[in-house]
Amino acid sequence: MPHLDPEQLSLLAMYEGWEDADGREHLGVCPECAADYAALRRTVDAVKTTPDTASLSVPGPHVWAGIHRELGLAEAVQEDPLGGAATKPADSPAGPAPSNVIAFGPRKKAWWQRTGTWIAAAAAVVMVAAGGIWVSTRPAQPIPLAQAQLTPLAQYSATGSAKVVEAADGSRRLDVTLDKDEARGYQEVWLIAPDLSRLVSLGIMNSDSGSFEVPAGLQLADYPIVDVSDEPVDGNPAHSSVSIVRGTLTS
Amino acid sequence: MTSPAQASRGWDDGLTASFLAGDERALAAAYREFAPLVHTLALRSLSDRSAADDVTQEVFIRVWRSRNTFKPELARLPAWIVGITRNVITDAHSATAREVRKANAVAGAGLAAGEFGAGTEAAEVLADRLLLDGELDRLGEPQGSIMKLAFYEDLTHEQISRKLGLPLGTVKSHIRRSLTHLRSRLEVDHAAS
Known part of the structure; x- marks a missing residue:
């Protein structure tokens, strides 16, 4: 069938x-017409x-x-x-406006001009690596495979740590400990690829600590970033894009 | 602010004149009307509340400082503010290309449109709507009347043809050309941003 006429x-x-x-x-079979249709639909919707x-x-x-x-x-x-x-309650999906009123001296430096959280995270990684990782040689004990310092993002202040331990049967577990639960919704724990292109949800953490099974076969090197997100109770399984803390696992 | 019609028509063009004349109360009024939209668009794009705060500040600072470059004959003030918002968001992205690539990568990992919930979807639709606001009036006649009957009264092209006494083919071709024109208004804005 030829393309639809305009x-x-x-x-x-x-x-x-x-x-x-x-x-x-x-429209179901022709991507070209479907794209045109979508653009026109968007216009009509607007x-x-x-x-x-x-x-x-x-x-x-x-x-x-x-x-x-x-x-x-x-x-x-x-x-x-x-x-x-x-000051109205959290009806905005990403949480309420920050309640901390920043006293402005000179205009606040734009966030992209500030040293990124990523640099802080990287520094934390270096510190962890420099500190050395304790590796147990006792087979009966869980063996720590990797750990990470978790540092806060954006308007959060929680800090903590995470470590992956291996049990005698070879299963792996991620232990996360934070100094407080700052979620406006609930906390969800993720492992994320270095370029942030892929992520795996490990589960929900309703208090300031939790243990999560790491999927068998998942290479930690592929998903070294530990992320605890603030998830609204909206039934949407995807990451909310609002992270409370992050850190990178090193072994 | 319960409907976009109110949001945009609630913007009194008299205020635009005050704004152009340098009345700070008109800037405050524009902020009251549009800061939530600006903030939500920025939050959606940058996924960072503090970044969205910074973008919102920058937008209204630019809006005020560059008010002399605003051409009321080309667009209404709300559309102009939406355009500036898209530019500031783009600047924020390019200034921090590396970090933002990461942020976007997370966005790509299933955090695409709508992940912040209904608010961000609403913001995009509202932004589009503000950009198109007044465009129906700029279409001229009979295009403006045809499109209003189609959009707001859901009349089919046959009904419009009877109502306006225009040949069916003319109505169809006006609908096509007007819709294409409106679409290009949205796309030009997005390309410019």
């Missing part, structure tokens, strides 16, 4: 209930849909304070225009 494609995108079985069938703006995240009062200071605005507009909105 008018047919427009009508399909415009009217969801448009009766055009052949056209819809073609005009027609009413997004739920109540779920947008609200920046904290320090954000306006920084703008106010940087631009040298008048006292009359000193108050956060969003007023009490920023």
Whole structure:
């Protein structure tokens, strides 16, 4: 079947209930037409849909304070225009706006200009490596295979450690200990590839420590990053993108 | 702010004039109206609340400092703010290409669109909507009327043809061209950002 003609494609995108079985069938098999259709649908959605703006995240009062200071605005507009909105409870999916109001001196350095958490994590790795890893030679005891210092990300302050131990039967376990549970939702423990392109969930941690089985056959070298994320209770199994602590396993 | 219609039409173009004249209260009003959208778009893209805070600051600082470059005849202020937001987010990405590659890689590992929940989806739709706001009026006639009847009253092209007394083929071709035009408005913005 030839490509759909542009008018047919427009009508399909415009009217969801448009009766055009052949056209819809073609969309299922032709990536080119499907891409055009998707772009047109997005346009139609933008005009027609009413997004739920109540779920947008609200920046904290320090954000306006920084703008106010940087631009040298008048006292009359000193108050956060969003007023009490920023203190409203955590209806934003990624958690509430940070409650810690940062006192702005000179404008806060943009985060991408600051030394990254990654460098801190790397430094922690070096320290762990330099400190040496205790390896047991007693076969009856679990053998630590690797460990990591966990350092906080973004607005979190929890720290902790993680270690992988091998039991006599060859099974491996990841023990995670944090100094506090800072999750707004719940904590989930992950092992992540160095380039962050792949990740494996090890399980839920409802307190400040937990033990997790490492899948048999998983190469720790392929997934050396231990990550504890803050997951909203939303039924979405994917990583929330909000990490509390991270560290890299070294052996 | 319960609907995008309110969000954008709630933006009084009179405020745009005050804004251009340097009235700081108009900047505060723009912040009240659009900071949550800006923040959510940044959070979605950068996956870091503190980074989203920084982007939000930068956007409104740029909005104020470059207000003389805003051309009200080309776009409404909300669309202009959305455009600046996309630019600032891109700058944040390129300034930190290495770290962001990692952040995006996590995003690629199943953390694509919507992982922050409904809020970020809503932000994208709202941003698109603000970009298209006023575009129906700019289509001219009869295109504007045709598209409004199709979008808001769900009239089929036959019904529109009868209602406006236009040949069916004309209506179809206007729908196609108008939709293509609106689509290009969104894509130009995304390419520019």
